[in-house]
Amino acid sequence: MKSFDMPVGPLHLSLEEPMYFRIDVEGEEVAGIEITAGHVHRGIEYLTAKRNIYQNLALIERVCSLCSNSHPQAYCMGLEKIAGIEVPERAQYLRVIADEIKRAASNMFNVAILAHIVGFESLFMHVMEAREIMQDTKETVFGNRMDLAANVIGGVKFDIAEDRIAYVIAQLNKLEPILVKEIIPLYETNSSILSRTRGVGLINRDQCIDYGLMGPVARGSGYAYDVRTAAPYAVYDRLDVEVITYPDGDVWSRAMVRLKEVVEAIRLMRLCLRELPEGPLTAGPLPFIPAGEAITKVEAPRGELIYYLKTDGTDIPARVKWRVPTYMNWDALEVMMVGGRISDIPLIVNSIDPCISCTER
Amino acid sequence: MAFLKILFDNLREGPATEAFPFGEAATPDAYRGKVTFDETNCVGCNMCEHVCAGGAIRFSEKEDGLHFLIWHNTCISCGLCAHYCPTKAIKLSNDWHLSHLQEEKYEQVDHAVVPYRHCTSCGERLQPGGPMLHQLAFKGTNPRSQRLMNMCPDCRRKASYSGEAL
Ligand code: SF4
Ligand code: SF4
Numbered sequence: 001m002k003s004f005d006m007p008v009g010p011l012h013l014s015l016e017e018p019m020y021f022r023i024d025v026e027g028e029e030v031a032g033i034e035i036t037a038g039h040v041h042r043g044i045e046y047l048t049a050k051r052n053i054y055q056n057l058a059l060i061e062r063v064c065s066l067c068s069n070s071h072p073q074a075y076c077m078g079l080e081k082i083a084g085i086e087v088p089e090r091a092q093y094l095r096v097i098a099d100e101i102k103r104a105a106s107n108m109f110n111v112a113i114l115a116h117i118v119g120f121e122s123l124f125m126h127v128m129e130a131r132e133i134m135q136d137t138k139e140t141v142f143g144n145r146m147d148l149a150a151n152v153i154g155g156v157k158f159d160i161a162e163d164r165i166a167y168v169i170a171q172l173n174k175l176e177p178i179l180v181k182e183i184i185p186l187y188e189t190n191s192s193i194l195s196r197t198r199g200v201g202l203i204n205r206d207q208c209i210d211y212g213l214m215g216p217v218a219r220g221s222g223y224a225y226d227v228r229t230a231a232p233y234a235v236y237d238r239l240d241v242e243v244i245t246y247p248d249g250d251v252w253s254r255a256m257v258r259l260k261e262v263v264e265a266i267r268l269m270r271l272c273l274r275e276l277p278e279g280p281l282t283a284g285p286l287p288f289i290p291a292g293e294a295i296t297k298v299e300a301p302r303g304e305l306i307y308y309l310k311t312d313g314t315d316i317p318a319r320v321k322w323r324v325p326t327y328m329n330w331d332a333l334e335v336m337m338v339g340g341r342i343s344d345i346p347l348i349v350n351s352i353d354p355c356i357s358c359t360e361r
Numbered sequence: 362m363a364f365l366k367i368l369f370d371n372l373r374e375g376p377a378t379e380a381f382p383f384g385e386a387a388t389p390d391a392y393r394g395k396v397t398f399d400e401t402n403c404v405g406c407n408m409c410e411h412v413c414a415g416g417a418i419r420f421s422e423k424e425d426g427l428h429f430l431i432w433h434n435t436c437i438s439c440g441l442c443a444h445y446c447p448t449k450a451i452k453l454s455n456d457w458h459l460s461h462l463q464e465e466k467y468e469q470v471d472h473a474v475v476p477y478r479h480c481t482s483c484g485e486r487l488q489p490g491g492p493m494l495h496q497l498a499f500k501g502t503n504p505r506s507q508r509l510m511n512m513c514p515d516c517r518r519k520a521s522y523s524g525e526a527l
Contacts, residue, residue, distance in 0.1 A: 051414070058414030058439035126367055129377050143393035143453070149440050157444045158391075182367055189363070285447075 003031065008345065010039045016113065017356035019330070023337075023345070030337045030345070035330060037360060044361040048320040053079060053153060053289060056317065064358040065146045066109065067324075069102040070300035071307075071358075072151040075320065077233060078309035079153050080283075082292035090279040091155035092234045093272045097168075098142070098150035098158075099234070099298070100265040100272075104175075105134040106301035107216070107258035107265075110353040111187070114255050117346050118196045123186060130178045137171045140164075153289075155282030165273050172266050179266075184259050187252075197252035201336040201348035204249050211332040214325035215303020216257040217352050221249030227299035238275075239268055251344075251351040258353070289315065302326055302353050324358040392455035393438040396431050400473040402450035402493040403429065409442035409451050418442060418451075426476040427489060433459060433469040448493035481508070482516035 003026040010018040018039035024032035044063055048056050060071045073095060080087060087095075112127035135145045142148040142158050150156050160168065187193055203211075208218040218225055226243045228236040244260040246253035291313040297306045303325025310319040329352040336348050371377075379386045388394075396417075405427045410418045417435035421428045442451045461469060478487040495502050495510055502510070509517050 052411065054412035054441055054445065055414040058437060058441060061439070062437075122364065122368065126371075132377070139392060140389040141391065143389070143391045143440065143455075144438065147439070149393070152441075152444060157440065182363075186363055286445075 003027075006342070016350075017354065019349070019354065019356055021333075021345075023342070025342060028341050028343075030340050030342060033334050033337050035333065037330075037356075039360065040357055041360045045321060048317055050316070052315045053317060054315075056320070057152060058149070060320075061147050061149065063361055064355050066106040066355060067102070067300040067302060067305065067358060068146060069098050069148050069150055070298050070305050071322070073099060074296050074298045074305055074307040074322070075309070076151045076153050077296040077298070078294040078307050079287070079289055079311070081294040081296060082309065082311055083153075083287050083289045085154045085283045085287055087155055087234075087283055088280045089235070089277045091281050091283075093276050094156045094158065094160065094281070095151065095234045096236065096239070097160070097269050097272050098148050098156070100268045101134060101138060101141075102148065103301045104262045104265040104269075105131055105138070106353075107262050108134070110350065111183075111255050111258050113350050114197070114251070114347065115193070117350055118192055120190070120192050123190070123193075127183055130175060130183060133171055133175045133178075137168060141168065152282060153287050154284060155280070157281070159281055160273070160276070165276070168273060169270065172270060176263070176266050179259070179262060184256075184263075187255060187259060194252065196344075196347060197250065197255065197351075199248075199250050200344050201251045201340060201351050202249050203332055203335050207332070207335050208249075211335070212328045213303070213332055214328060215300070215353075216254050216261065217303065217325075217329050217332070219243065219245045220254035220257045222247045225304075227297050227304050231297060233296070233298055235272075239271055241268065251347050254351045254353075289313075300325065302355055302358075303329065322361075324355065326352070326355045326359045330354055330359070388455050388457065390455055392457060393440050393453045395433060395454050395456040395459060396436055396438075396442065396471075397452050397454050398429060398431060398471060398473050399450045399452075400429065400475045402448045403427075403475045403489060404448055404450075404494045405475055405489045406447060408445045408447070412441040412445050414439050414441060423474075426474045429473045429475060431471050433471070434466060447497060450493070478511060480513035480516050481511045482520070483513060485513045485516075487511075487513055 006023045006025050008023055009020040020036040022034040023030055047059060051059060057072050060075050061068050063071050108127055108131040112124050115123040115127060138148060139145050141160060141164060142150060150158055203221055205222045208221045208223045222245050224243045224245045228241045229243055242264050244257050244264060246256050289311050291311055293310045295308050297304055306323045308321040309317060312318045407420055410420050415435045415437045417432045419430040438453060440453050443453050475489045477489060480487060499506060512520060
């Protein structure tokens with residue numbers, strides 16, 4: 001059989017972001033893969049040491065648009081840990097709401113793209129239209145569709161008053177039936193989806209652990225690791241988060257984990273809105289951040305996001321470093337792709353929901 | 362088959378998109394849009410300039426007062442200025458109509474002067490301090506505090522001792 005090298009990327013029709021793969025192909029089959037990174041490196045970690053802690057809130061939020069709430073959240077948690085700041089309860093609940101609304105929108109985006117790659121454009125548009133309900137909610141509550149600008153050091157800078165609570169619940173009531181009665185059954189039964197995604201891009205639980213995989217990718221292989229239950233932050237310990245897993249480790253399982261997590265996110269938002277206690281939104285006007293170090297982690301839509309912070313007593317951080325889930329997840333593409341067909345490459349890449357702008361910052 | 366029902370429902374419900382620019386696009390009140398500035402309430406603390414991630418805000422000290430500049434093109438609508446402003450003199454409106462021609466790109470600027478105050482007794486120049494600041498600091502004012510607040514620290518001390526401000 002004839003074998004040859006095939007370059008895919010860094011700019012390629014089927015990739016949403018710049019990645020570069022050299023794929024070793026034998027006939028129709030992928031025999032080996034080499035990934036080259038670094039096409040969208042912008043030096044953001046370096047820039048954080050050139051700006052003060054407040055300006056960094058906005059900079060860090062712009063590392064990536066889909067997990068744009070998880071980054072400032074982990075960053076604020078780090079500074080709060082160093083300074084010993086107690087975040088008020090109301091702010092903790094509001095942080096969970098911001099986190100979950102982003103997770104819902106991010107997961108639906110990825111699942112919609114799956115339909116687009118399969119060629120089922122009307123399903124793609126249907127999921128994107130349902131996702132608009134979350135986008136509208138974000139715009140109304142936070143003032144922007146993507147960058148919520150929800151977190152500040154010591155709390156949050158948005159509030160959900162009584163009339164807004166009713167609005168958000170009405171929006172959730174609008175989304176949930178579309179998701180549970182239309183979208184999820186379609187992904188579970190539609191033959192075009194199933195034939196392209198079942199048994200494709202396989203990775204098992206042990207391989208997930210070997211590669212240190214996170215988030216829906218690992219949970220799609222039955223590895224039930226979720227920061228929200230393993231090391232709860234904000235008020236996740238009171239919410240009894242259900243960790244969704246599927247056993248098979250294929251493209252379809254990862255999509256199903258994401259869809260079911262949207263349903264869970266809706267439940268968590270409802271719960272937070274009901275339990276939302278009265279009280280202040282921030283711990284105080286201006287924090288003093290002493291010299292110190294902290295490591296924090298949160299569950300971003302793509303998995304575990306770790307922040308390391310070092311301060312020196314000034315209001316410019318000495319070092320901010322983060323590790324994103326895609327870093328490990330894209331290494332595992334090797335396992336998922338080798339032995340598969342060339343035509344499945346875009347589906348497999350999409351199934352890890354890669355966020356290149358986070359990874360290469 | 363299941364999808365046919367969805368297609369039919371979509372057909373019945375009509376377009377899901379907004380009619381803009383032929384109709385109004387719904388804009389929520391909380392939408393983070395163009396920055397507005399109220400020079401009567403600004404106390405010149407410079408916090409907004411300090412936190413501004415985009416470097417869109419600039420203050421400079423001139424003879425007649427503090428000159429405030431906002432470059433709307435550099436602003437990223439993060440809302441940090443409004444959050445940290447003690448008197449809420451700087452805010453984000455929900456105006457998102459910010460598109461303009463390329464040749465107008467250096468004109469997307471708003472300028473305001475925050476005048477200095479002058480001591481009502483000796484005339485010395487004082488930092489600006491609008492009514493909002495006193496409201497915040499003293500939770501209300503009375504005629505005596507209003508007279509004192511427009512004096513420099515020295516004159517205020519003298520006035521308090523001599524009882525003339527009572
Ligand atoms: S919204 Fe953000 S970028 Fe714009 S002026 Fe205020 S602090 Fe600066
Ligand atoms: S606008 Fe507000 S934050 Fe900026 S200098 Fe004036 S009072 Fe201070």
